[in-house]
Every structure is written in structure tokens, then in C-alpha cells.
Amino acid sequence: MPSVTATDRPAQDRAGQDGSLVSLRIIEAAIQQFACAGFAGASTREIARASGTAMSSITYHFGGKEGLYLACADHVAEQIGAVHAPLLDQIRAHPPADAESARTALLALLENFARFMLAPQSERFSQFVVREQQRPTEAFERIYARVMAPVLETAVGLLALARPSLDEQARRALVLHCLGMALVLRIARACVARTMEAEDIDPETADMLIASVRRSARTLLMES
Amino acid sequence: MPSVTATDRPAQDRAGQDGSLVSLRIIEAAIQQFACAGFAGASTREIARASGTAMSSITYHFGGKEGLYLACADHVAEQIGAVHAPLLDQIRAHPPADAESARTALLALLENFARFMLAPQSERFSQFVVREQQRPTEAFERIYARVMAPVLETAVGLLALARPSLDEQARRALVLHCLGMALVLRIARACVARTMEAEDIDPETADMLIASVRRSARTLLMES
DNA sequence: GTCTATACTACGATAGAC
């Protein structure tokens, strides 16, 4: 616990360096709780206990429950953003010039997203976002701007190359359908597991589902 | 301690006839609250106030907050079930015999579902189910058995006719993808509205999205 | 910066009048 630093902006800038920093431990415990129980259902007492600190640390670092929630949103946006950033950067660095390479880039983006939807470690991030989408607050704006907008707009742009005959609205709708095919794997996970006749989704089933999403998406991305 | 007799459904048989019956008014207010704020976030005080009765009526009719929640799940299942029942009955009464009519039936089922996802009056039902799927409880079992299983299994059966070359697992995955295309319209509504560049989804945009789902699904349901 | 202790509010449950 370093104590010689200035008191303005308490340790905010060091959050990325030290995994055991209190404010980061609080955020990680909080995301877990918010994802499980929602904003109202999560309790700051429980979050403090789970992160091994006092409840008043939350007030100190984040100003209160609301501030903690927004900090969680930023953290979630950063984490999810990091998953997609390499691919997005690569696409921006080498923009596809023909329909087939645009399709390839789009499918890579989608597969990346689908794999994230099925990854167990992404469960709490996904649940956090899903809850936020049901009743969007300021937190949604942050996540949308940081993660969703870049992915969606990149995808729409790629689709303009892959399926030039579609008009803009139809392209945007098609991007949403493709994302929906991946999204359902997380949102309706309980349904997916039952439909696939598995107790929970094992790695083989996950691979099969991802391959299936890819196949279906590829079909939709071809000019008919 | 409350006796278990509180659960033997007083006046339940009149629920369908009298819209102003207290227990029904409570359930409708409760679904609204549970959908908005989740189980933990909803307060029985607020539900009682919104339904114009005393808090203790909830104890009397449902045994407590938990019992009220389960009653809401049953009500939601009944309402959503009613939306799909006519189509399911029709399909069962006249089972399609060839691939093309199976496709037609499947598309009708999907369009019905997509339209429900976009209907404003279904918002609270959808939100209730979405929340429940994130962390399934007994309530999910009831909704799944009453609504989801019949729709999903009917769809899988139809797809066996529409795309006989696929194996069972691939067919089940494909059904989930198609539902995902419709589901995303509700789950990620905030994203959908932004992507379609609308403040909220107006009727014209909704029709366009539904037509697009139908078109994409039709493509996926054709033998390649 | 982190802790303990406490103030204050809102919750769900319940008892008892009618």
C-alpha cells in the first residue's frame, strides 16, 4: 500500500498497474455483484466484504454506490474493448478492398464476439451489459461509445463492401442479425444449454455453436 | 410464522373474469416492477401502492415476495404462451409434409416471435424473462416448460423437414440462431435503436426489421 | 488511505382491528 503519493485523484492512474490495489479489487468484486443481482440487488456491504476492505472505502474511492457502478461500467468497457481492439486495429490498418476480404474480416469480428459470448470468464461482463441494456443509464452510454459503436460501425462499413447491393438500412439490420446469432448464446444461455441437450455448454458444444454461427453468417454475407 | 394455507389460491378462479381483482392487479403491477428493477430492486411497498392495496395483501394472496414472483412468472408464461398458442396449434393440427411448407410454418413462427419482441406492450414480459435467464430460478423452469420448450421443439421438428441434410445438433443450433436474430431486437434494443439511427424504434423501422429477419431466416432455411 | 462506529432510511413480515 503506497502512501507517499498525492491525495488528489486517489490512485486512479495506478489502477492498471497493481492488481491488488484496493480500488481495483473493489471494482472487480462489484462487477461480480452487479452482474449477479443488478444495481439494486447488490449491496455495498457485501462488495466491501468480498474485496476485503471496509464499506467506507467505497465512499472514499468512488463517492458512493452510484459512482462505483459507473466505475464498473468503465472497467467493463475497457475489458470488452480490449478483446476487440486488436482485430479492429488490424482492419483499420489494412482496410479490405474487395467483397471477399471484407467478408473474411467481418466473420473474424463475429467469431471473436461469439467466442467472447461463450467464454466463462466473460459471464459477469456480459451480464453487466445485458442488465444495463434493459434499462439504460449513463453507464450504457459509456459502454456503447467505448465498445459497441466502434464494432457496429466497423461491421456496417465492411458489409457495404461485402454486400453492396443492399441499402444502408438493410445492411445495418443484417449486422444486428449476425450479432444476434452470437448474442443469443449468452443472453439465452439457459435455453441454449437445454436446446443443445447439455447440462451446461461444454467446450465441444461451444466450438460447434461458433462454427455454426460462422457458417450461417457466411451464408448471409454472400450476395444472393 | 405464516401457515402454508396462504398458497391455496384464494379467488384464483375469478382472475380471468374480473380485471380489477386485487390479486391480478398486484401481479400486473409486480411484473412491471420486477421487470424494471429485478427481484431485489422491486419493493413490495411500491407494488402495493401501484396496485392500490395494502402491502399485507401480498402476504395474504401470495405468501410473500417470493410467492408473488413465482405467480408473476406463471402469468408471464401464460401471456407469452397465448401469443404463440394459435400458431403452434395450427401447426400441430396440420403438420407440414414437405420442405417448403415446413419453411413457411417456421417463418410464421419466427415472425410472430419477432413481432412480439418489438411490441411495446410486451416490454415488461420480455424484460422479466431476460432477467430470469441471466440467473435462472424456479421461475425460469416454469416459463421454459410452458412457452420456450414447445416453441423450440416445434421449430426443431419443422427444420428437420426444411433442411433434412443437417444433423440434429446443427438443426438445433440453427433454430437458436434464428431466434437470436429476433431476440436481439428486444435484448439490445438500445443498441438497435442507435444502429438504425432512430431515437426509438418507430413502427416503420420495426416492420423493416421484421421483414429483414424474415428474409435472413428464409435464406438460412433453404438447403444450400 | 483505511478502519470502527453510528445515523438514518427503507425493506419484508406480521399482528390484530374491522
Added chain:
DNA sequence: GTCTATCGTAGTATAGAC
């Protein structure tokens, strides 16, 4: 059956010691 009144608990926020 529905109401009012009240109990005990758990919530957030805050003050102040160290």
C-alpha cells in the same frame, strides 16, 4: 379480504480515530 401499525433487519452514507 383488506386495512393500519409496528417489529426486526439490512441498506447507504457519514463522522471521526489512527
